[in-house]
Amino acid sequence: MSDxxxxxxxxxxxxxxxxxxxxxxxxxxxxxxGSVLVFLVLLAALGAPWVSAWLGHGPTQQFRDVALSETGxxxxxxxxxxxxxxxNGRDVLVRTMYGARISLxxxxxxxxxxxxxxxxxxxxxxxxxxxxxxxxxxxxDVALSFPFVVTALxxxxxxxxxxxxxxxxxxxxxxxxxxxxxxxxxxxxxxGLVLSMRHLPFIEAAAVAGASRKRIVFREILPNVAPSVLVxxxxxxxxxxxxEATLSFLGVGVQAPAASWGNMIADAQRSSMxxxxxxxxxxxxxxxxxxxxxxxTISSGLRNVLDPQRL
Amino acid sequence: MLMIRTLxxxxxxxxxxxxxxLVSAFFITRLAYRNPAVMLAPRNADQQTIDxxxxxxxLDTPWYQQLWxxxxxxxxxxxxxxGLAHWPPALGYSFRHQAGVTDLILSKVPVxxxxxxxxxxxSAIVSILLGVLAARRADSWIDHTLSGFAYGALSVxxxxxxxxxxxxxxxxxxxxxxxxxxxxxxxxxxxxPLQWARHLLLPWLTLSVAEVGMFQRVVRASMxxxxxxxxxxxxxxxxxxEWRVLLRHALPAALNPVITLGGLELAVIMGGAIVxxxxxxxxxxxxxxITAALDGDFxxxxxxxxxxxxxxxxxxxxxxxxxxxxxxxxAV
Numbered sequence: 018m019s020d021x022x023x024x025x026x027x028x029x030x031x032x033x034x035x036x037x038x039x040x041x042x043x044x045x046x047x048x049x050x051g052s053v054l055v056f057l058v059l060l061a062a063l064g065a066p067w068v069s070a071w072l073g074h075g076p077t078q079q080f081r082d083v084a085l086s087e088t089g090x091x092x093x094x095x096x097x098x099x100x101x102x103x104x105n106g107r108d109v110l111v112r113t114m115y116g117a118r119i120s121l122x123x124x125x126x127x128x129x130x131x132x133x134x135x136x137x138x139x140x141x142x143x144x145x146x147x148x149x150x151x152x153x154x155x156x157x158d159v160a161l162s163f164p165f166v167v168t169a170l171x172x173x174x175x176x177x178x179x180x181x182x183x184x185x186x187x188x189x190x191x192x193x194x195x196x197x198x199x200x201x202x203x204x205x206x207x208x209g210l211v212l213s214m215r216h217l218p219f220i221e222a223a224a225v226a227g228a229s230r231k232r233i234v235f236r237e238i239l240p241n242v243a244p245s246v247l248v249x250x251x252x253x254x255x256x257x258x259x260x261e262a263t264l265s266f267l268g269v270g271v272q273a274p275a276a277s278w279g280n281m282i283a284d285a286q287r288s289s290m291x292x293x294x295x296x297x298x299x300x301x302x303x304x305x306x307x308x309x310x311x312x313x314t315i316s317s318g319l320r321n322v323l324d325p326q327r328l
Numbered sequence: 329m330l331m332i333r334t335l336x337x338x339x340x341x342x343x344x345x346x347x348x349x350l351v352s353a354f355f356i357t358r359l360a361y362r363n364p365a366v367m368l369a370p371r372n373a374d375q376q377t378i379d380x381x382x383x384x385x386x387l388d389t390p391w392y393q394q395l396w397x398x399x400x401x402x403x404x405x406x407x408x409x410x411g412l413a414h415w416p417p418a419l420g421y422s423f424r425h426q427a428g429v430t431d432l433i434l435s436k437v438p439v440x441x442x443x444x445x446x447x448x449x450x451s452a453i454v455s456i457l458l459g460v461l462a463a464r465r466a467d468s469w470i471d472h473t474l475s476g477f478a479y480g481a482l483s484v485x486x487x488x489x490x491x492x493x494x495x496x497x498x499x500x501x502x503x504x505x506x507x508x509x510x511x512x513x514x515x516x517x518x519x520x521p522l523q524w525a526r527h528l529l530l531p532w533l534t535l536s537v538a539e540v541g542m543f544q545r546v547v548r549a550s551m552x553x554x555x556x557x558x559x560x561x562x563x564x565x566x567x568x569x570e571w572r573v574l575l576r577h578a579l580p581a582a583l584n585p586v587i588t589l590g591g592l593e594l595a596v597i598m599g600g601a602i603v604x605x606x607x608x609x610x611x612x613x614x615x616x617x618i619t620a621a622l623d624g625d626f627x628x629x630x631x632x633x634x635x636x637x638x639x640x641x642x643x644x645x646x647x648x649x650x651x652x653x654x655x656x657x658x659a660v
Contacts, residue, residue, distance in 0.1 A: 158345045159352065164636035166602045166614075168353075170621035171360040171629050259485045263603065266487045267618070279487075286491055292499065302488055309483035 047318035054311030058117055061304070065114035072097070074108035076115040077274040081106040091294045101296045103281070104288040112276035113300040119277045120308060123191055123270075124258040131196040131257075132250050135203025136242070142204070143211025144234055153204070160201045165260070166267070169194045173269040191270050195260050199253055206249055210242045244323050251316035255309040262305055278305045338648060342641050346634065353633040354395055357626035367624030368423040381423060385627075398627070419634060420627030424620070429631035432616060439514055439612035443604060444597045446528055447535035452590060454540050459547025460574055466552060474544060481541025486600045490534040490607040497530060514610050531604045535597055546589055550582040557581075584654060591647035595640040 042048050069075060084092055084102035091102040100109040142153035172194050173187070214220060215238075223237050264270030265279025273280055278301040285291040291298035361367060365382035373381075382388055386397045398420055399412055412419065418428040425432055462471045484492075498510070515523040554560065555578055563577045564570075602614030613632055620628035 155341070155344065155348070158341070158641075159348045162345060162349055162637035162640040163353075164599055164602070164617070164633060164640075166599070167617040167621055167629065167633055167636065168356065170618060171357055171626075174360050174621060174624065255483065262485055263487060266485075267603070267606070269622075282488065282491065291495070298491070298495075302492075305485070305488065306480075306483055309485075310479060313479060313483055 042319070042322055045318040045322055047314045047321070049318075051311050051313070051315030051318060054307055055315060058121070058304075058308045058311060061114045062117040062121055065111070065118055068114055069108075069111045072099075072108060072111060074098075074111050076112050076276050077107065079106045080108070084108070091290055091297060093294055094296055100300045101294045103284060103294075103297050104290040109281075109296055109300045112281060113278070113304050115276045116278040116281060116301055117304060117308070119188075119271055119275065120258055120261060120305075123188060123195070123261045124254055127192040127195040127261075128199065128250055128254045128257050130192065131199040131253065132203050132246060134196065135200035135205075136207045136246050138200070139204040139207025139209075140211060140234060140238065140242070143208040143215065144230075144238065146212075146215075150208070153208070157201045157204055160198070163198070165198050166263070169198070169264055170267070170269055172197075173264070187270070187272050191261060191264060194264070195257050198260070199257060202253060203246060203249060207242055207246060210245060211238055214238060214241060248316065248319045248323050251312065251319055255312040255316070258305070258309055258312070278302075334652075338645065342645050345641055346637060349637040350399070350630065350634050351395065353630045354398060357629050358391065358394070361624040361626055364624050364626050384423075398630075419631035422620075422625055422628045424623060424625045425628070429627050432628065433613055433631055433635050436611060436613045436616050438516065439610050440598065440601055440605070440614060442514075442517065442524070442528055443531050443535070443601045443610060443612060444594060446525075447532045447539065447597050447601075448590065448594050450532050451536040451539035451543055451593075452586075454536065455543030456547050456579070456586070458540070458544040460551055460579065462544065462548040463551035463555060464574060466548075471548075474548075478541040478545050481537050484538065486534060486538065486603050487607060489537050490531075490604055493530055493534055494607070497533075531601075531608050531610065534604050534607075535600055538600075539593060539597065543586075543589070543593070547582065547586055550585050551578060554578045554582040584651070587654075588647050588651055591643045591650070595643045598636065598639055 065076075074080065080102065084098060084106035086092060091104055091106065092098060093101045095101070098108055098110070100113065103109055103112070138153055138156075142150045173190055220233060220237055223233050228237070261270055261277070262279035262282070265277040266283045268280070268283060270279055271277035273284075281301040282298060282305075285298040285301075357364075365378050365385065365387055368385075369378045369381045379388075386394050389397070416430065418430040419433075420429045421427070422429055422432060458474055462474045465471055510527050515527050517524045551574075557578075560573060560578055563573050568577070601612065602617065604610070605612040605614040606618055613635060616628060617632035617636075619625075620632065
């Protein structure tokens, strides 16, 4: 009974499993490709201040005398402006790189917030069932049927004070609005998983062994739900990057002059200057595309490895 | 038998969802627009006019009276109340447009329906063809190209694909003297079907790109499932021509998940249509909703929200019913 090998054996195995998982993930080509793309985006986001300092162009600084021609048209790519300038004489490359920061700074917190809220609500609904479950399901139905753009627009109007100035940081409002629209997916996923798990032998065994509800939810159910939820986090992240870009494109997300890919693309369209200086449009568009493709590729790879039977 | 018991529950749930959406939309707009009367009254209106508008909207009463008034009675316009309980039922009155919200929405629905249904039909046809092709030649270069296309298409937001399409197909082509696509505008179907289709081609393409990307993968997966079945092998052994095996034997069985998704996608497409309408200058429900949300025209915001929710809930309900009808055992 007191043979130490019996007790130490599982602990020895844990790190072996962990390195094994990383290796299995890396063997999946889409995880490798996606990681490279996401790494590039992270590099751009982190390196933005250095590139900005090196070129001597701030993200909101205007260089109307050098970056605009005599007729006021933005210049194309050159050594000083690698991706050319926009209609206000700002550096497109520097702004695109700062755009990566904004994009991640909004999408990551909002997806995480949605995950925490959605998973908690799903756990509660699935575990308690009955009337709680019915109320939560009704709430999910309601939240799902709200049209995203319209509701987001009126919620963001809420933030505009009498003098037209924002009351709280608009970035915070965008984060809240986006998570308000994505918690439902996490809640539905978790609820379904908990319902299918609730009467499995290991849960009943824990209950018979006298485990408290808290212990069953947090120590038995949550660890088994977590992998699917985390994979879903990666699935939802690129959608939320697109949501931020859409709101900024419509002029209600990140406010000018801060650089977001959405409002840069809107700028390009509004001024029609992309017809003279295509990189004004292509810079932020390609960045947005690479980011979303990168995260989509990683998440489909993760899904193949961690959650093969679902979706 | 099962239907008789579950149908009323399904309808009750649909109805309760819509009622809750209506009430929450009311509260959201009440919170969002601090002083709607100022936003709705004419520019530079004097205090008296603002007060009159506020009174007409019952903004000077407690919230429960406002809610009751909004839902049940509505403001008196030309002596007739414009509420849900009166005939014709109306979701309030827009002071900005000087019209009942329901009439406003109904007048814009043809545009939105043309855009979304057209996009749905186009993407369904293209996806079924491509999906069957990909399943037939699974793991060939065609299959891999289509799978790459699916990734790409899913990663482009609607507003970006709309811009790129209008840049290349409208701007570049008309620069070179080819005026195939108009840049914007709308012609009613009843006026001129050809011009109607011509004006909607770009919006349809914009909305279809992302849809086809995902839809064809679903058709492919479902077809692959069915193609492995015994009865397909039997059909082939009988000497049925391959196209007939694919289209007459396998496809109908493979369509179940496609129909489910198609119904839900209609709601997604109508959501995407909001942005597309804005881009191509189409005067539809989406554009009405965006301007109303920015202007503080709250009866229209509530009305369009309820309209969008009804479309979503309606599509879900129809999908649910169709799934039950086609395959009662598998219904959830």
